[in-house]
Amino acid sequence: MNLHFLANPTRFQRWAGAILPWVATLAALTLGLGLWLGLFVAPPDYQQGDTVRIMFVHVPSAWMGLFVYTGMASASAVALIWKHPLADVAAKASAPIGACFTFLALVTGSLWGKPMWGAWWVWDARLTSMLVLLFLYLGYMALWDAVEDPARAGKAAAILCLVGAVDIPVIKFSVDWWNTLHQPASVVRLGGPTIHASILVPLLTMIVGFTLYYLTVLIVRMRAELAARRVQALRQARVASRESTLAPEAG
Amino acid sequence: MERIVTFLEMGGHAAYVWPALILTALVLTLLAVHSLRQLGAREAELATLERERPRRRRGQGGSGDDA
Numbered sequence: 001m002n003l004h005f006l007a008n009p010t011r012f013q014r015w016a017g018a019i020l021p022w023v024a025t026l027a028a029l030t031l032g033l034g035l036w037l038g039l040f041v042a043p044p045d046y047q048q049g050d051t052v053r054i055m056f057v058h059v060p061s062a063w064m065g066l067f068v069y070t071g072m073a074s075a076s077a078v079a080l081i082w083k084h085p086l087a088d089v090a091a092k093a094s095a096p097i098g099a100c101f102t103f104l105a106l107v108t109g110s111l112w113g114k115p116m117w118g119a120w121w122v123w124d125a126r127l128t129s130m131l132v133l134l135f136l137y138l139g140y141m142a143l144w145d146a147v148e149d150p151a152r153a154g155k156a157a158a159i160l161c162l163v164g165a166v167d168i169p170v171i172k173f174s175v176d177w178w179n180t181l182h183q184p185a186s187v188v189r190l191g192g193p194t195i196h197a198s199i200l201v202p203l204l205t206m207i208v209g210f211t212l213y214y215l216t217v218l219i220v221r222m223r224a225e226l227a228a229r230r231v232q233a234l235r236q237a238r239v240a241s242r243e244s245t246l247a248p249e250a251g
Numbered sequence: 252m253e254r255i256v257t258f259l260e261m262g263g264h265a266a267y268v269w270p271a272l273i274l275t276a277l278v279l280t281l282l283a284v285h286s287l288r289q290l291g292a293r294e295a296e297l298a299t300l301e302r303e304r305p306r307r308r309r310g311q312g313g314s315g316d317d318a
Contacts, residue, residue, distance in 0.1 A: 035272075039258075044262055049261075049262040049263070049264060050261040050262035050263075050264050050268055051261075051262075051264045051267055051268060053261070053268050053272070054267065054268055054271045054272075057271060057272055057275040058271070061275065096282065097282065100278050100279070100282050103278070104274065104275050104278055104279075107271075107274060108271040108274070108275060111267045111268075111270055111271040112267065112271065114267060115264055115267050213279060213283075216283070217282060217283055217286050220283075220286045220287055220290050221286050221289075221290075223290055223294075224286065224289045224290040224293050224294075227290065227293035227294050227296075227297045228293050230297055231293060231296050231297050231300060234297075234300045234301070234304065235300070238300075238304075
């Protein structure tokens with residue numbers, strides 16, 4: 001058995017088990033606070049009325065969709081270059097979380113677009129590039145499932161992830177490069193945010209909450225993936241020892 | 252009571268605001284529950300396999316030769 005492979009993951013398991021309850025509690029508290037601020041404290045927008053409350057889940061979902069993919073691309077690079085044993089585990093565990101965030105960004109955006117733009121969907125640059133991101137996530141997950149050997153699957157998926165990373169700046173700058181229906185950046189921009197504090201504070205709270213939620217689920221999924229790999233290694237070792245000794249199975 | 256109704260009406264946009272919030276809560280909850288159950292199932296499987304292993308105790312990373 002490859003002890004080098006187990007060294008880091010073993011340490012990770014111990015460390016992750018210790019911080020998980022804290023991160024999970026903090027995530028729940030922050031999301032609760034953000035929801036309360038967003039629903040009861042933030043005023044309705046002077047133009048968009050109460051539909052602006054959709055923003056408190058739409059913007060964090062969209063940001064996390066981009067953030068998680070950027071993290072996966074970085075982890076994929078680390079996995080390909082340095083072969084760090086946890087990097088492709090982290091990338092693989094992140095994908096379904098990022099896919100859920102991206103899906104939520106698209107659907108909540110649609111629910112916001114209908115009353116404000118009069119359309120559920122338009123094929124403009126921001127929306128289309130975001131849809132491409134969802135397909136990248138799904139393709140990445142499908143590739144992991146399609147190849148049996150984790151080492152080969154990891155390599156192929158990492159390359160796909162890095163190639164797909166070109167979509168991230170396209171999404172970010174789509175509102176500047178093309179004429180889109182989607183509003184331009186109003187939080188992360190040169191010259192500071194253009195949103196009033198009464199709406200910015202709940203939004204930032206939700207973003208912190210979404211990030212903590214991501215960390216919580218990431219730890220859970222990484223532990224599950226490590227357990228699955230250990231199960232596979234033990235199964236293979238058992239088959240190998242049975243073949244070599246030809247001894248009857250004890251039970 | 253009237254305040255609650257006004258709040259739920261969301262200025263006439265209840266049909267868009269509530270589905271967005273409820274769907275987000277639902278998807279994030281389901282993902283968390285699914286991930287936890289998957290972890291539980293795999294750790295149980297791992298525990299069974301390790302119990303069935305007659306030789307070799309679980310080495311506590313004793314080799315210490317990681318780079």
